[in-house]
Amino acid sequence: MSELLGFWRSHASELAALFAQHVALVAVSTLVAVAVGVPLGILAARRPRVGGPVTAVANIVQTIPSLALFGFLLPLPLIGGIGARTAVTALILYALLPVIRTTSAGLRAIDPAILDAADAMGMTPRQRLARVELPVALPAIVAGIRVATVVGVGTVTIAAAIGAGGLGEYIYRGLSMVDATVILAGAIPAAALALVADALLLLAERQLSARRRTRGGSRAAVALAVLVALAGGAMFAAIPREEQIVVGSKNFTEQVILGELVAQAIERYAGLPVDRRLNLGGTFICDRALRSGDIDVYVEYSGTALTAVFKQPVDRNAQRVLDTVRHLYADGGVTMLAPLGFDNTFAILVRGADARARGLRSLSQLAGVAPEWHAAFGYEFLERTDGYPGLAAAYGLRFRDPPRVMDLTLIYRALADKQVDVVAGDATAGLIEALDLVALADDRRYFPPYDAVPLVHAATLLAHPRLRAALDRLAGRIDAAAMRRMNHAVDGRRRDPADVAREFLDSVDRGVR
Amino acid sequence: MLEFRPMIEFAGVTAARGAREVLHDVTFAVGAGETVALVGPSGAGKSTALRLVLRLNEPIAGRVVVDGRDTREWNPITLRRRTGYVLQDVGLFPHMSVTANIASIPALDGWTRQRRQARVEEMLALVGLDPATFAERWPDELSGGQRQRVGVARALAADPPVLLMDEPFGALDPITRLELHREFRRIQAAVRKTILLVTHDMREAFALADRIGVLDDGRLVALDTPGALHRSTHPTARLLVESMAGL
Numbered sequence: 212m213s214e215l216l217g218f219w220r221s222h223a224s225e226l227a228a229l230f231a232q233h234v235a236l237v238a239v240s241t242l243v244a245v246a247v248g249v250p251l252g253i254l255a256a257r258r259p260r261v262g263g264p265v266t267a268v269a270n271i272v273q274t275i276p277s278l279a280l281f282g283f284l285l286p287l288p289l290i291g292g293i294g295a296r297t298a299v300t301a302l303i304l305y306a307l308l309p310v311i312r313t314t315s316a317g318l319r320a321i322d323p324a325i326l327d328a329a330d331a332m333g334m335t336p337r338q339r340l341a342r343v344e345l346p347v348a349l350p351a352i353v354a355g356i357r358v359a360t361v362v363g364v365g366t367v368t369i370a371a372a373i374g375a376g377g378l379g380e381y382i383y384r385g386l387s388m389v390d391a392t393v394i395l396a397g398a399i400p401a402a403a404l405a406l407v408a409d410a411l412l413l414l415a416e417r418q419l420s421a422r423r424r425t426r427g428g429s430r431a432a433v434a435l436a437v438l439v440a441l442a443g444g445a446m447f448a449a450i451p452r453e454e455q456i457v458v459g460s461k462n463f464t465e466q467v468i469l470g471e472l473v474a475q476a477i478e479r480y481a482g483l484p485v486d487r488r489l490n491l492g493g494t495f496i497c498d499r500a501l502r503s504g505d506i507d508v509y510v511e512y513s514g515t516a517l518t519a520v521f522k523q524p525v526d527r528n529a530q531r532v533l534d535t536v537r538h539l540y541a542d543g544g545v546t547m548l549a550p551l552g553f554d555n556t557f558a559i560l561v562r563g564a565d566a567r568a569r570g571l572r573s574l575s576q577l578a579g580v581a582p583e584w585h586a587a588f589g590y591e592f593l594e595r596t597d598g599y600p601g602l603a604a605a606y607g608l609r610f611r612d613p614p615r616v617m618d619l620t621l622i623y624r625a626l627a628d629k630q631v632d633v634v635a636g637d638a639t640a641g642l643i644e645a646l647d648l649v650a651l652a653d654d655r656r657y658f659p660p661y662d663a664v665p666l667v668h669a670a671t672l673l674a675h676p677r678l679r680a681a682l683d684r685l686a687g688r689i690d691a692a693a694m695r696r697m698n699h700a701v702d703g704r705r706r707d708p709a710d711v712a713r714e715f716l717d718s719v720d721r722g723v724r
Numbered sequence: 725m726l727e728f729r730p731m732i733e734f735a736g737v738t739a740a741r742g743a744r745e746v747l748h749d750v751t752f753a754v755g756a757g758e759t760v761a762l763v764g765p766s767g768a769g770k771s772t773a774l775r776l777v778l779r780l781n782e783p784i785a786g787r788v789v790v791d792g793r794d795t796r797e798w799n800p801i802t803l804r805r806r807t808g809y810v811l812q813d814v815g816l817f818p819h820m821s822v823t824a825n826i827a828s829i830p831a832l833d834g835w836t837r838q839r840r841q842a843r844v845e846e847m848l849a850l851v852g853l854d855p856a857t858f859a860e861r862w863p864d865e866l867s868g869g870q871r872q873r874v875g876v877a878r879a880l881a882a883d884p885p886v887l888l889m890d891e892p893f894g895a896l897d898p899i900t901r902l903e904l905h906r907e908f909r910r911i912q913a914a915v916r917k918t919i920l921l922v923t924h925d926m927r928e929a930f931a932l933a934d935r936i937g938v939l940d941d942g943r944l945v946a947l948d949t950p951g952a953l954h955r956s957t958h959p960t961a962r963l964l965v966e967s968m969a970g971l
Binding site: 326331334 | 778800801802803805807811812813814819828829832888
């Protein structure tokens with residue numbers, strides 16, 4: 212608990228900014244969903260033949276898992292891409308169903324005698340809608356808005372995976388660092404936000420349905436005004452102030468540290484403001500964001516670029532891989548800078564205790580015990596040709612059952628907790644030492660090289676001449692041991708990635724490295 | 725006896741609800757200031773007759789004439805604003821106070837606030853509800869009888885020459901109904917509207933109407949004063965009159 216308070220104190224301004232972003236995302240998307248969903252709900256109530264399909268489509272959208280929906284939206288122009296736009300689009304789609312459904316249900320539930328009375332007194336259809344139908348259905352409509360808002364607060368946390376910001380950043384950061392404090396630092400305010408929004412809207416709904424418009428109406432108005440003020444303030448706070456260099460990273464510890472290193476190097480040596488979009492959900496998202504200019508810089512690994520990004524056959528010559536990848540990136544308007552100095556190849560990991568008991572040191576030896584063991588791999592490793600399929604062929608590996616797919620952030624812990632016996636991790640993972648895991652030697656040289664290289668959107672380099680020199684100061688400075696130490700500082704000793712990166716840059720400046 | 729000037733005329737009217745013909749070749753007239761009750765069993769086309777006057781339905785044959793003009797020549801909005809309508813289910817707007825309910829049509833017609841307020845108090849007094857007590861109440865704070873009185877006040881608020889009533893007191897307990905019958909006669913003596921009301925209750929018709937029309941299977945089989953109807957030989961009319969004695 213005191214750890215959590217300490218974290219909030221030391222990250223107060225970041226917390227406030229993420230909170231504001233979170234509220235702004237929910238507010239914008241809910242407002243748009245109401246503006247679109249209420250008319251659709253009216254249409255659905257009036258014309259069941261149109262309304263049926265509309266509701267059915269909204270229903271189907273609702274069943275798409277949010278990460279999958281983000282995936283569909285990423286390649287789309289205007290509404291897609293990395294960041295808030297995609298998140299807002301997805302949130303609108305999710306919020307539409309409850310709004311449409313409650314609006315149409317609220318309208319259809321109105322006593323027919325009331326509508327008869329309205330018609331018979333000579334109301335035009337528009338007057339009937341504005342003076343009778345919508346006011347009578349209002350409590351139901353507000354109930355739908357309430358559901359949409361609460362779902363929105365939850366979904367935004369997931370949107371951090373595509374760089375939308377919000378409190379989900381802490382949750383992803385905490386997951387990648389296996390640090391419950393950081394997870395809670397994001398999860399608790401998000402839950403509190405959901406509860407407060409729910410309570411205020413419930414109050415509004417109750418007051419409206421109590422039919423005490425003169426008295427209760429004012430209280431409902433106060434509740435709504437508080438929400439609107441909160442949302443407005445948050446939107447204002449979330450407006451980006453100036454042109455910034457956008458630094459991205461994938462969603463695991465080493466990438467977050469590298470993202471921080473790159474970001475701080477740009478701030479320190481080039482004096483340019485930086486917008487951090489760390490913890491993006493994977494290689495494909497980062498690549499797409501870089502090419503579209505949504506992010507300006509991120510650190511990639513040469514082998515990953517070759518096979519996963521450019522779909523080239525595996526190549527085990529490190530220099531040739533760098534040259535090939537540099538040219539392929541250049542064709543796409545991306546400049547690859549000099550390697551940082553370490554090779555983050557895959558490491559096949561087992562528990563230290565098992566390795567000692569069985570005398571396991573290499574992957575060739577693993578083939579002997581594999582049929583007794585369970586394996587788990589990250590999704591990318593399981594699918595990529597330079598991942599599990601090739602590895603299994605090279606060493607003749609066969610496990611007791613087909614390997615399970617597991618999130619990279621959970622995979623080390625799952626191994627240590629004996630949920631599985633073999634996992635694929637990163638050679639530079641700080642948790643390897645922290646959890647007493649052993650990396651088996653790649654004695655048949657199956658894994659290709661994975662040299663860490665900064666990638667920069669070429670147009671950004673042109674626009675900011677000082678950027679290149681600043682990033683080149685990192686070239687060759689980070690060896691595998693340094694990387695593993697930094698990873699362990701974050702994963703094992705729960706230090707803040709920003710602090711770890713700052714200390715490393717300080718040591719570079721002092722000429723220690 | 726006033727000179728008979730027809731306000732509502734049905735001339736050879738045939739009308740349907742959906743695919744079903746519910747009125748067949750019906751002809752009658754309601755004079756200005758007169759109260760006519762249409763009586764008949766459920767499904768006899770009584771409510772449809774009222775909807776024709778409001779042009780909520782249109783006849784498939786014949787003409788419905790209001791104040792000398794065919795309903796199809798009336799702008800339906802204008803026609804409805806100058807016609808009061810009281811439903812069995814009242815249909816008070818649940819999100820409006822008693823005052824706002826009664827002032828509905830005046831508000832649509834753009835009356836000033838002060839004029840509306842004065843009218844609401846006048847109407848509440850007319851239907852026997854104390855304005856100080858009831859003006860700011862809400863529909864769910866009223867008894868069935870009070871709701872029905874507010875419904876009548878709302879229908880009369882814009883001073884329409886014609887008042888239509890669809891089973892206006894049908895959902896009330898017998899004592900409240902008798903009380904409202906008395907109130908109805910008092911109000912009608914004061915305002916002298918042209919009233920067409922429909923009911924399945926012969927005693928209600930006898931209590932309220934100047935003349936009574938009997939509908940049977942969509943046809944108007946008798947139309948006469950209550951006294952004359954006692955002597956009618958038509959089987960449905962006889963049945964209705966006898967049902968009254970039996971109760």
